[in-house]
Amino acid sequence: MKLIAPSILSADFARLGEEIKTVEQAGADIIHLDIMDGRYVPNITIGIPVVESLRPLTNLPFDAHLMIVEPEKYVPDFIKAGCNMISFHMDACIHSHRLVDYIKSQGVKAGVVLNPATPVNTLEEIIYFVDYVLVMSVNPGFGGQKFIPETLHKIRKLKRLMEETGRTDILIEIDGGIKESNISQVSAEGVNIFVAGSSIFKAEDPAQAVRNLKQKAISVEV
Numbered sequence: 001m002k003l004i005a006p007s008i009l010s011a012d013f014a015r016l017g018e019e020i021k022t023v024e025q026a027g028a029d030i031i032h033l034d035i036m037d038g039r040y041v042p043n044i045t046i047g048i049p050v051v052e053s054l055r056p057l058t059n060l061p062f063d064a065h066l067m068i069v070e071p072e073k074y075v076p077d078f079i080k081a082g083c084n085m086i087s088f089h090m091d092a093c094i095h096s097h098r099l100v101d102y103i104k105s106q107g108v109k110a111g112v113v114l115n116p117a118t119p120v121n122t123l124e125e126i127i128y129f130v131d132y133v134l135v136m137s138v139n140p141g142f143g144g145q146k147f148i149p150e151t152l153h154k155i156r157k158l159k160r161l162m163e164e165t166g167r168t169d170i171l172i173e174i175d176g177g178i179k180e181s182n183i184s185q186v187s188a189e190g191v192n193i194f195v196a197g198s199s200i201f202k203a204e205d206p207a208q209a210v211r212n213l214k215q216k217a218i219s220v221e222v
């Protein structure tokens with residue numbers, strides 16, 4: 001499965017609704033929402049009211065990437081606001097298993113996120129419970145950064161862990177620096193969900209960018 005998830009972090013915030021409609025019509029599969037609190041990462045973005053106002057504008061699933069400390073405090077509100085997938089950073093949360101369990105109990109897909117320096121082995125126990133793993137290929141906090149190529153090794157390690165634990169059904173999401181020139185290579189490693197912010201919304205033609213990314217991701221489907 002190969003899915004394109006435009007990150008609205010790089011969209012025009014004064015025209016968020018239109019930007020979402022554009023990528024939806026171009027065949028985007030998921031809308032990726034970067035939630036930053038200025039504490040877990042050195043940036044502040046959007047919160048629950050914005051997610052609520054965007055919800056009626058599209059039928060696409062909302063994928064909330066929580067870059068916030070104590071995500072457990074806000075997850076119920078993000079679920080109420082209409083998020084269909086929620087991921088959080090385990091080092092921002094004391095009881096990760098409890099939070100994953102709660103997210104799933106609400107009928108929402110649960111994911112955990114690995115920063116560039118977070119080893120795959122931190123997933124050894126939680127892997128039995130999650131629906132997806134979000135692998136950061138840049139340091140979280142900002143759009144428009146350069147893809148860290150060593151992330152490809154990490155994806156291979158993650159695939160190995162998935163096989164060892166019998167969780168080959170887990171979806172792998174990648175986030176950071178994904179563009180037309182590297183998406184095929186990343187896709188060939190077995191990644192399923194491709195977050196792309198600047199390479200879509202800063203492109204001259206965002207709809208065409210979505211179509212190109214999708215076609216390149218699919219071209220290596222095994």
Ligand code: DX5
Pocket residue numbers: 007009010032034065138139140141142143144145175176177178195196197198199
């Ligand atoms: C970074 C965010 C990303 C970001 C990706 O902290 O998690 O989702 O928007 O932006 P690009 O695709 O521009 O690297």
Ligand code: ZN
Pocket residue numbers: 007032033034065175195
């Ligand atoms: Zn993100």
